[in-house]
Every structure is written in structure tokens, then in C-alpha cells.
Amino acid sequence: MVIRTMCLLCSSCPNLAAQLVRNNIAETLRYLLCGTASDSDEIELVPRSPQELYEITSLIGELMPRLPRDDPMFSVDRLLKQSGRGSGGETTATWQWRTDEGVWKSYSRHDNRMIEDSHRNGDPEANLLVQGRVYVLDFNVMQQVNEDTGHARA
Structure with a gap:
């Protein structure tokens, strides 16, 4: 839950994200993923639940700089999304709760x-x-x- 909270804070406050990067959050993230902060040639991930991995990678995504939207490299993504709209692909459920x-x-x-x-x-x-x-x-x-x-x- 701490990782998810950090992710939400970083998405809402870019200054906080920049400060975390300056304070070497990468070492902490490496420790969370690999169990060690040392640089070695062999990397083995610590066993984590899918939810924990999702939260850690979401935080990493918030700390990374935004990708440019007008770069031609991303035109492939746009074309794939357009062609996939009518293909009857996998649908995503909308989860709800009752008040x-x-x-x-x-x-x-x-x-x-x-x-x-x-x-x-x-x-x-x-x-x-x-x-x-x-x-x-x-x-x-x-x-x-x-x-x-x-x-x-x-």
C-alpha cells in the first residue's frame, strides 16, 4: 500500500517525483525488486505477488519522464489502436461497488x-x-x- 500511495503522490505532484529521483529512489526500487542494492551481473527478482509488482512498476512509470506524443515512433501505436477497435478483442470489465x-x-x-x-x-x-x-x-x-x-x- 505504501508503494501505491507513493505512485498516486508522484502522479499528482511532479515536484515530489523529481525529488525522489534526485534522492536516488532507483536504489530503493532495485532493492524492492531484487533484494539487493548492489550492482552485479546476475539479477534475480524477489518473489512478489502480481499486485505488488504492478504497484512497483506503476511507481516506476510515474517517475519516468513523459514520452512525446508527436514523435513518429509512436504512430505505430496509434494505428494499432485504430485497427483494433472493431476487431472484437478482449473487453475490460468495469468493477463497481454499491453504496x-x-x-x-x-x-x-x-x-x-x-x-x-x-x-x-x-x-x-x-x-x-x-x-x-x-x-x-x-x-x-x-x-x-x-x-x-x-x-x-x-
Whole structure:
């Protein structure tokens, strides 16, 4: 959850991201991924859950500079996206939760992607940090549980 919070902070505050880069966050990220900060020829990743790896790579993505959108190198991506629209490819689910009033609300795009990845990987649950609160999504009973209060909802 700390990594996800850092990712959200960096996406909202580029100055913080720049300061983390200046303070050698790369060494910390290498330690999180490899278990060692030393430079060696052989690199072995520390076993991590798909959710942890997703959060770490999301943070790395936020720390990287933005890619130029007008570079001809990226025109291939644009053409692939245009040709794939009508191809009937894999659809992405929209995950939602129900308020106490019975209104269905969609999760954020970032949370939705993380939930869908966990579900497709066959994980029994996913952990989310929403507005400072930790929620566990149990795929077996399709409900979210607030870890602090124990309050469950569909």
C-alpha cells in the first residue's frame, strides 16, 4: 500500500517525483525488486505477488519522464489502436461497488485495472487503498471489506 500511495503522490505532484529521483529512489526500487542494492551481473527478482509488482512498476512509470506524443515512433501505436477497435478483442470489465443507499459506483481506472488483473490471475482477493482506507475485495463472495471497521458491502 505504501508503494501505491507513493505512485498516486508522484502522479499528482511532479515536484515530489523529481525529488525522489534526485534522492536516488532507483536504489530503493532495485532493492524492492531484487533484494539487493548492489550492482552485479546476475539479477534475480524477489518473489512478489502480481499486485505488488504492478504497484512497483506503476511507481516506476510515474517517475519516468513523459514520452512525446508527436514523435513518429509512436504512430505505430496509434494505428494499432485504430485497427483494433472493431476487431472484437478482449473487453475490460468495469468493477463497481454499491453504496449504503444502493447506488452503484465505479472504481477508479487505476483500481479497476488492478482488480481485473488480480481476478484474471485467479487471486482469491485484492487489496485496495481508497482515500486512506484499506479495503479487501473477496472474489469468492464478491464483496469489499473495510479492514479497519470490518464493514462489508457488495
